[in-house]
Amino acid sequence: MPPKPAPADAGASPAAGAPPAAGAPPAAGTPPAAGAPPAAGAPPAAGTPPAAGAPPAAEAPPAAGAPEKPPEEIQTPEELAFYAPNYLCLTILAVIFFPPVGLIAVFFSYKTSQANKNSQWEDAYINSGRTGWLDVFAILIGLGVIYVYVLFM
Numbered sequence: 001m002p003p004k005p006a007p008a009d010a011g012a013s014p015a016a017g018a019p020p021a022a023g024a025p026p027a028a029g030t031p032p033a034a035g036a037p038p039a040a041g042a043p044p045a046a047g048t049p050p051a052a053g054a055p056p057a058a059e060a061p062p063a064a065g066a067p068e069k070p071p072e073e074i075q076t077p078e079e080l081a082f083y084a085p086n087y088l089c090l091t092i093l094a095v096i097f098f099p100p101v102g103l104i105a106v107f108f109s110y111k112t113s114q115a116n117k118n119s120q121w122e123d124a125y126i127n128s129g130r131t132g133w134l135d136v137f138a139i140l141i142g143l144g145v146i147y148v149y150v151l152f153m
Contacts, residue, residue: 097142
């Protein structure tokens with residue numbers, strides 16, 4: 001059913017307390033009714049959330065309490081090929097054989113993994129080399145301690 005046309009005296013304000021006619025624009029200077037969408041082309045009222053699917057206003061600050069998420073960077077297969085090894089198995093062995101040096105190797109292994117995730121290849125390879133050397137030293141020291149213990153105790 002088509003909407004009814006507005007009466008001839010549509011320019012006159014409606015009686016006090018009477019709702020405006022359906023489909024009629026609100027009178028100038030009157031706020032829209034609660035829950036009613038703003039008129040086409042009118043700016044949204046302060047404190048109202050934007051409509052679903054509407055782009056955020058350029059000058060509007062981000063909503064309070066909403067954490068800003070950095071855009072996720074997806075690494076290409078070529079970048080994934082440059083991953084520096086973090087020597088996780090050797091690091092676990094190093095912690096078992098000689099924990100003082102093995103725990104330092106765990107730290108550098110973690111830094112290698114983080115640098116790989118962030119595509120910081122130079123840092124990843126530097127930390128990977130440190131991890132490898134620390135792992136070897138910790139395992140050799142641990143084996144030496146075991147050897148001395150078995151031989152002389």
